[in-house]
Amino acid sequence: MLNINKLRKTDHAIISIGSHIPILQSMLDFEYLAKYDQPSLKAIIATGRKYIRMFFGKKEVLIPVYSSVSDLPSNIRNKITLFINLSSARRVLSSTCDVIAEFPNLMGGTIFAENVPEKHELELYHYSQKKNVFVVGPSSVGLLISNKLKLGAIAGTQAKQLVESQVFTPGSVAVFSASGGMTNELIRLTSQAGKRLSFSLSFGGDRFPICTPVEAFLAAEKDTDTTHIIYFGELGGYDEYELADLIKSKKVTKPVIAYIAGTISDMFETPPQFGHAKAMASRGEETSKAKAEALRRVRIKATNSFTEFLSLVKKIPAKIHNIAIETRHASSLRIIENRRPSLFINSVSHDVGGSVEIVKQDLLTMVKKQSYGWIVASMLLGKPVKSKELAEFFDFVLKLLVDHGPYVSGAVNTMIAARAGRDLVSSLASGLLTIGPRFGGAINQAAQHWLDGVGRQVEAHVFVEEIAKAKKRISGIGHRKYRIDYPDPRVKAIMAFTGKLKYKKYTSFALGVEKVTTAKKGNLILNVDGAIAAVLLDILSEKEQCSDAELKELIDIEFFNALFVLSRSVGFTAHYLDQRRLDEGLFRLTQEDVVYV
């Protein structure tokens, strides 16, 4: 059940199903203007991206995006108290059921979509009653509590509209309407008449709104701030008879002013369908006249004329409002109206008046205190490294991969460019552009293998068989020279870094694979690339607490290859300088070097 007092007292965490940026942004603007420290919107369910950038005041904030409610981390999941469902009518039933089932502390939410089938509305009605959550909608612009909560487009999507409607000064008038447009119209009208809102909601124009007028009226009765209720009703349906019963039985005692629209329908023998789905009076009791009469019988000020309705609203006693509080929004409004989105976001570095910050730390202090490995690892991760192990391992690998002799293709290309008289950057680029799937790109591919194998919990021999069947090679396995009985001393040095690790699941898996492959052929050993990938995965997982999803992301963005590129740049640069010093002139192949077929 809708409980306004409780909603006022709660610090909310909101999830949005689907995204409709102007609506969500207006919710953040509302909270900024209501002087919140941070937005209540904690997550958006959508596809195709990781974050949505939104404004909180002038500052941009990133709202995390998840592809389904089940992907939400438990720390957010347990906090969620409210939802706003902005998905299409087709997905309303299933997505709302998911939300209600998934979040233990959910109090309720609103549904925006029009054209939700009656049957689905009723299923949600019965389900939400059973689960004791309130659901406003479908086809609703939402729920508003003055200076506390805006859940939907209600009261407008422009900050200016919100300020003009004075929704930041808590008042005593509750406004209800089936129509979204009329909800906002009445909010505006109430504030222009000098009154202020306690709360407001739009039921939506469907035949079976999940939050019924009865529920809303009972919420207003229980709400300590509300003294008066303003209600915009329409032809169609029988809601007003139930309201009349509530008043007759004294379950609602606060004064009500009602306008029941739709007298125009009486002109027609076969009335047309009006704007809302429910707005069709097929039976006599459903006409606006009959319904207004029913309300008048229980002494409600109900009218079929908007003019009369307006004069009744004006007669509600107005409290004196603190103008100082209401005008203070002017400066905040200017900030909102003059902001513009930034072109980039970054989490690596910052420059404020010449003093450089790297991953939120002062560069100069860092240079004095930290190793080169620490700085590189932190920058590549976009956050300060937590463990000594990762910094040390980076330091080691940056040294280890620095060069591998002049014969490898990247070095050859660098030397050829240098001998052709190109400059440093061109020659270096020529070498770097050689790095790819066959040269230097093996660490990333090996990391992909180990993450996949461990993630699927397949046994090493099955894994090897799968790749053999697909007629592919395993990256990180095999060496031209070294063999199982003549091991690579560099691999041994890399493996030494696992000494301080506890689980070593990636390294164990890689060694398992090596056992299978070396049984087939002696030189199919775990090579430098494969070993670096495995040990780095283990350190990231155990010492930096990277989740599987984060590890996968690092592989997707080529984090593992970055290590090779950085280190080997030193080697390529050295070969360039060396060739220039020796100055041998342009390199050319001879006919014997290239076979013509």
Added chain:
Amino acid sequence: MARVKLTEHKAKSLLYDLLGYSYHGVSIDRKGLSQYAHTLSKDKKYVVKVDQGIKKRMKQGLVKLRVSSYELRDAIDELAKKGYGQFIIEEMVDYDKSDEKYLAMERTREGWLVSYSEKGGIDVEEHASEVKRAVIPYYRHPELGSGSNRDPDIHRDDVEQIAKELGIDINILKQLREFCEKYFVSFLEINPLVVRKGKVWLLDLAIEVDSTAQFFIRDGWNENDIVSEKHKTPEEIAVAALNKKSQAAFTLTLLNPNGSIWVLLSGGGASVTIADEIHNLGFGKQLGNYGEYSGNPNAEETYLYTCSLLALLLKSNQRRLMLIIGGGVANFTDIRITFKGIIQALAEYKNKLKKKKIKIFVRRGGPHEFEGLTAIEEWLKENKMYGLVSGHVLPLNEVVGATIKELRSPPSRG
């Protein structure tokens, strides 16, 4: 949209199929008779009914009884003369007046509201006091409902009582409920339901389905099975097509082709409020149309909608025309963008509108209200169609008062 009527022919085809009966009714339009002629027997008598979702057909003379096959063409021609184009032909069933029962089911919040009476037939409304009502709760989706409500035989007593009073098998009621659930039926009425010696005939069947459920119905009815009660103008058809294609919503209904007050409104609630005000001030008969747009349409869509409306308005034979462009204070519909489309359409019909000496009255609020209103004010003044332009400061209903005041005043010369 919302609850819409299906043709009786489609409704019966689906229901008979579910009940396991075979259905021999023939659905035809005026031209279609010859192609079905071979299925009709010379020895049998038939019933011909208008199949366009009309209530009280019998009393309006839209049903022809005991028609032999060679009289069918005449019967249809006679009904067609009354302006109808869709018919259903069924075999004539003879029965006693006392065999006529009434049964209706409507989807309500707590369950199926079943109305039934032992005295059915065309006079059922005269025996309204004898129509009994019972609410049979929905059976819940296993995951949604509580354990105790899962049993489909819940409230068996009620269902048994209804079956007993009507003299029908309880399974028929269960199947009717299954039918309504399966096809998203909101309202079903069988009148008369003829029951004779345990045998059952569903003589006349009317159902309303939920038009929003089309996506969820794999195999059953579709939009072609929805009846349209009256002849629609090309402009109304164009708006219905626009509505179907758009994320936003559009409706347009012609009320009086020769009206003098026309309305271009936005929002379900505000549009009814403005139409009410016209009616309450005694000018309801002069209202040319009803309609509204909502859900933040783009400029192109608003342009198309306005064009359809202006085309209807320009056909009115009134010497003076008033147009109200009205709406509440929008939550998220962009006024600058929607008004851009409206102005584009007005500009296209500019000369014809000037000939009609049209005056245009605007009241609207919402996002980018100032920009939108400024643009239309300039345009209306420049083209001498200005009646009034106001934002949220003017109460919604007062735009109607200003329009009527202008309509009552003598036309200005020149």
